[in-house]
Each structure stands twice: as C-alpha cells, then as structure tokens.
Amino acid sequence: MAPVIARRATIGAALAAALALPAVSVAQSPSPVVGGGSFNTAPLLAPGAYADTVAAGETVYWKVRIAKGQGLEATATIDTSQIESDPLKADYQRGLARLDYRLDLFTPLREQLSSEGGASYDSATARLEGDPDAGAVSGTAKGPRALGFEQILATDYTKAKFPAPGEWYVSLSAADTSFDPAELPAELPVALELRVDGAPQPSSADFARSLPGPEKRRSPAVTNAPALAAADEPADPALTIGLVGAIALVAGAALGALAVVVLGRRTSSRG
Amino acid sequence: MDGGGGKLRRAAVLIAVAVLPTTLAPPARAQNPPAVAPKILLAFDASESMEADDGAGTPKIRAAQDAAVSLLGQLPSSTQVGLRVFGGTRPSRPIGPACRDSSLVLPLGALDRAQAEDRIRSFRAKGRTPIAYALERAAEDLGTEGSRTIILVSDGKATCPPPTPCQVAERIARGGVEMRIQAIGFNVDDEAERELRCIARAGGGVYRDADDADSLRQELRLLSTRALRRYVAKGKRIRCGPNARRATPITPGRYVDAMLPDSECWYAVDLRRGETLKASASFIPPTREVADRGRFANSSFDIVTPTFAILGRRNSSASGRPFERRGFIDGLGVVSRPIGVGQQAAATAPFSRPGRYRLRLKLQDTGAKDLYDVTGGQPYEVELAVEVLGRRGGDPAPSNDPRPPTPAAIAPNEPPATLLLVVIAGGLAALGFVGGAALLGRWRR
Numbered sequence: 099m100a101p102v103i104a105r106r107a108t109i110g111a112a113l114a115a116a117l118a119l120p121a122v123s124v125a126q127s128p129s130p131v132v133g134g135g136s137f138n139t140a141p142l143l144a145p146g147a148y149a150d151t152v153a154a155g156e157t158v159y160w161k162v163r164i165a166k167g168q169g170l171e172a173t174a175t176i177d178t179s180q181i182e183s184d185p186l187k188a189d190y191q192r193g194l195a196r197l198d199y200r201l202d203l204f205t206p207l208r209e210q211l212s213s214e215g216g217a218s219y220d221s222a223t224a225r226l227e228g229d230p231d232a233g234a235v236s237g238t239a240k241g242p243r244a245l246g247f248e249q250i251l252a253t254d255y256t257k258a259k260f261p262a263p264g265e266w267y268v269s270l271s272a273a274d275t276s277f278d279p280a281e282l283p284a285e286l287p288v289a290l291e292l293r294v295d296g297a298p299q300p301s302s303a304d305f306a307r308s309l310p311g312p313e314k315r316r317s318p319a320v321t322n323a324p325a326l327a328a329a330d331e332p333a334d335p336a337l338t339i340g341l342v343g344a345i346a347l348v349a350g351a352a353l354g355a356l357a358v359v360v361l362g363r364r365t366s367s368r369g
Numbered sequence: 370m371d372g373g374g375g376k377l378r379r380a381a382v383l384i385a386v387a388v389l390p391t392t393l394a395p396p397a398r399a400q401n402p403p404a405v406a407p408k409i410l411l412a413f414d415a416s417e418s419m420e421a422d423d424g425a426g427t428p429k430i431r432a433a434q435d436a437a438v439s440l441l442g443q444l445p446s447s448t449q450v451g452l453r454v455f456g457g458t459r460p461s462r463p464i465g466p467a468c469r470d471s472s473l474v475l476p477l478g479a480l481d482r483a484q485a486e487d488r489i490r491s492f493r494a495k496g497r498t499p500i501a502y503a504l505e506r507a508a509e510d511l512g513t514e515g516s517r518t519i520i521l522v523s524d525g526k527a528t529c530p531p532p533t534p535c536q537v538a539e540r541i542a543r544g545g546v547e548m549r550i551q552a553i554g555f556n557v558d559d560e561a562e563r564e565l566r567c568i569a570r571a572g573g574g575v576y577r578d579a580d581d582a583d584s585l586r587q588e589l590r591l592l593s594t595r596a597l598r599r600y601v602a603k604g605k606r607i608r609c610g611p612n613a614r615r616a617t618p619i620t621p622g623r624y625v626d627a628m629l630p631d632s633e634c635w636y637a638v639d640l641r642r643g644e645t646l647k648a649s650a651s652f653i654p655p656t657r658e659v660a661d662r663g664r665f666a667n668s669s670f671d672i673v674t675p676t677f678a679i680l681g682r683r684n685s686s687a688s689g690r691p692f693e694r695r696g697f698i699d700g701l702g703v704v705s706r707p708i709g710v711g712q713q714a715a716a717t718a719p720f721s722r723p724g725r726y727r728l729r730l731k732l733q734d735t736g737a738k739d740l741y742d743v744t745g746g747q748p749y750e751v752e753l754a755v756e757v758l759g760r761r762g763g764d765p766a767p768s769n770d771p772r773p774p775t776p777a778a779i780a781p782n783e784p785p786a787t788l789l790l791v792v793i794a795g796g797l798a799a800l801g802f803v804g805g806a807a808l809l810g811r812w813r814r
Contacts, residue, residue, distance in 0.1 A: 282543065352801075353801070355805040
C-alpha cells in the first residue's frame, strides 16, 4: 500500500506543479498561509501563489483587496493523491472519493456572486475537477470587474448583488454529504493562485458628499414640534429639552402660586 | 414652601431611580456558551534523545517547551488545549514499563496560561519513544465529540514493539473526520520522517518538518491555527436586542453574536447625511450535522429605516438558506443608498432621512425545528461586519448637515434620555414652584 501511496503522491505533486506553473509569471515558491474558517477570520492576501490545506468537510476562506476596474481570478489545485479512488481497494472510502470541491468568490458584502445569475457572475463559482486517477483536481473562478460606488450606489443599479470595490472573499470547500459522508479524516494540500487584472481606478463612497442634498427646509419648529414621537424625523434633543423644561417651569410656577393661594386662604380663615 | 420643593425633588429622584434599571440594564436573554470548543492535544516526545542539542545551542526538550508556551499565548481563550508526553519518567529497560510511559502533563481544559506554563516546563527527557501507546491515550483524552486534533512532535521513530504508530493512527482516524493527527518531525532522520509521514497520512493530517526551535514554533502555530479555523468566530462579542425598540446600538466593526433559531436580532446604527450603511451577517453552524437536517432553514437580513420601513429591495434586504452544504458558510449582505443626497434627497425617497437605521437578522427554523433539535437548544454563532461608507474618522464634516450642532453628551438624531428629561423637568418644576409661590406671596402682601 505504501509504495502505491508514494507513487500517487509523486504523480499528484507533479501534476499540481504542472497545473500551477504556466500561470505563475515569476518562478517563486508559494508562501504557506492559513486560511480562515469563515469571513471574519479570512486572512488578507496580495495577488500571488500560496500553499494551504483543506480538510474533508471543511471550507477555507481568504480575501483579496480589489479596486474599481479590477477583476479577481482564483485558481485552486488540490492534491488528492492520498485519497483512494479505486472502490476495490481496502482503504477506499466513498465519502472521501466523492468530495465536492468548489471554489467560490464572494463580494465585499459577503454574498456568493454566482447565485445572482448572469454570465459574468456564474463564473464566480467553479467546481474543481480532475480525473480520479490523476491525483489532483483544479478549477478557476473568475469574478466580474468591480464597479465604483458612484456607479452602483448613486443610481438604481438593477442587480441584487454588487461587484463593489473592497475586500473580495475566496472560499474553497471540500464538502461531503449526508448521503456519502466522509468517515475518515483527510487534509489535502492546496496550491492557491490569486490574480488581479485591470488597472485600479479611484472610487470612494465619499462621492456622496458632492451630491446635492435636500432643498432648504421649512421652519424647523413645524417639522420638529412632535419632538418625542421620534418615529418621524429624528428629534433635535435641545428642542425637546427646552420644550419639556418650559412646560415644567410653567407648571411648577402655577403649582407654587396655587399653593400660596390655598395656604393664604387657610391662614385667613383660621385668623 | 421650601418643603414642597424638596418633596418634588425627592419625587423626581424617585422617578429617576425607577426609570434607571429599565434604561441601563441590557436586554435579558438566555445565552448559552457556544457549542463544543475545538480541542487540541499536543503529544510531545520526552525520550532520552530530546536532551540533545537542536543544533542552535538549545536542548531539544527546551525548544519544544518554549514552542508550546509560545503557542498558548496565541490561541484564543475558547480553545481547549492539553499536553501529553511520551517517555520522560522511566528508564529504557525493562522495556515493558518504558513502552507504557506516557503522562498527561497538562489536562485538556480552558486555557489558564500561567498554570499551563508551569506544567509545560515541568517534564524531563528520559527513556524510550512509545508513540503508539501515547497516541492511543491521546485519543482517549480527546473524547468522541467535536473538532479534535492531536499534534505529535517527535525527534525520532518509535522504539517499542508493535502495533506500529501508523496502525494506531489509522484506527484512531476511524473516529470520523473531526479527529485528526498532525505530525511534526523535529530534527529527524529519513527513517523517522517516513514513520511520521505515515502517521499523519493515516491520521488525516499533514506532516511538517522542523529543523530548529524557530521552525518548530512556527510549524506548531501553523498546524494549530488550521485545527482551529473551523468553529472559531472572530470579532467583538456583542448581544443583540430582541426587537426594534431595544436594538443594540453599534458602530462600524466586526462582531460575534449568538442567536437561537426562530428568533430575531436587532442592531441600530446612526447615520448622517451622505453616509451609506453596509452590513453582512453569516451563521456559523455549531456542528456538521446542521447542514444535513437544517438545509431548508431560512435566514434574512434587512435594513429598517428610521420610519420603520423595510423596503425589501434596492439591496437593503437579503435572504437565503444558511446551511446549504456541510462546512460551507454563506453571507447575507445589505446596503443602503447614500442617505439624503442625490436621488435620495427627495423627501419621499426611501433613504432620505438621516437618523437611526436598524438591522434585523432572522434565523428561521424548519417546520420540524431541526436547527433547534440538532444542537440541543444551543445558540448559533453569528458573524457580523458593519461598515459606514463615507464616514470620515467617526466625525463627518458638518457642511452638508443643516442641523445645528448639538451638545456632545447627547448623540445626534436620538431623543434625549428619559433620565435626563426627568432630572431637568424636575429641577425646573421645583424652581418654578418656589419662584411662583414667592412672587405671588410678595404680591399679595
């Protein structure tokens, strides 16, 4: 069994290298990196080649900063040589042999882009494929070019999902299912390559500051009178305090005056 | 007369005291700790050979202890970490006891860093390398629940009779995908490396090479971080409000919360003119089985405007099935439009008003309450990311804001606190009472 595994490993490694090589422009060894288990824990990576692992049943997340005008493309190659693909072999495990490998791109809003539909969005999810005997699977996911905030926020952009500038997430999952559960653990080496194409163009949400605001308001007293209602235009706190204070002052004075009148009457009636 | 004012003042204080608990107390809500924390058991070689130099002037055992201590400093406190050594107490002969020489130096448990460090530094190097026996015991230490990792560090191959460590690792791995064995070879020869690679492969983990103290520390950290990446959410821990009125106010940032199925979570964000709210939420499944049974559960995330409108469009609402695939986490994202400017400047536009916007997150269970059942009523962790676009250093330029500046003690766009109102009104009423009485008294005289 051991030599078989060793041979598979060699084939797998060679294949992984062959798949990864043409895309890497500068010959460099991939830097080891540890992806996160979810969005908040995803490490920020620059475009380049990385080495990580993904375990059976796990999804790993990384992120990349994308500017307006740029598009993200990610290629993942998983070395699956340690998984026995021959059902006749003793160490064959169906759950591992049938793992569903997928590479997904998410927008800065953390939405899976491909679920929106549309040709340029569909390619944001890729299934990693390879011959079972090849000992490796690979796939490339490509996102659309990021639009500027001024293009998607100032107008009625019709798509429900935004290719906005910001931190894009890349996830790689090796999911098993309840029908074919992975019953043995397996941690598989991953070669990840991140490419960003297009020249960055400036886009900032600050564009909104230059947009025209509302016309001059009418008398503030009219709009703000039901100050405590709070449901409509938010109240000006100073005005609320002033109003309540004035009412309290007048009520107090009236009470005081009343007290004097009542006390005065009692005194005079006793006297 | 003065007595009357005093009474009123006392009444005001009384009212204030009565109001205080309701305004200051956080919303009460059942909050269980998140489901099973990940467990890591370090299994270190403490055989005679660990006394040798690591090639950089440090005995290998010291290097291993340093690496473990440094690792503890980096792990999140929710992790459970333990340390077992093999060898360390018995001489190499007789072989029987020497091959059952393994002690749990640091039992698995929540991190107590000071105590853990003393224990880690307490073990010595002596005797044989009973890797197989130590692995068996380590698997017992970890139990049968949740994400479990053994990180084996050895400087040589096993020196005990069969079963071989590789066979034992294979047997342990049958405990399921959540149990993994990682191996680090510390200054090892080819033969030992082959054995450790075999253990890692059979145990569903990976093998890493360490040549010196520095690389050992690095590899240990790498493998531990990978072991933890599932089920460890990151962000400031907060607690949401149960409804719109009690929405928890938050500022831009990353948060972690927890919610039960069939409940709502509310947050509030104050927005000024020209700002845009951008928020995302995702659910972390507490166990793998959630995706099997809870596939048809639903979730939604909405922006609620200051007029309590939920638009359900313009990307301000999102919904989806949160647990579609095992191990996969999807996000729900919402975004407002720039508040009160451009197209939103018209009074009838949906995002025309600056003020308090709210976020409503819902997790809807299946008809059979599978989400609730599969975790035994444990809450689901929620990751939240909130950003306000167009906000400058927390204090935007007031040029576009027509409202006059407000005192710093009161947050803009928010009705003043009831307590503040009661105190001011009480004081003024008392003043009015005294003043009115004095004036009328003098006039009548």
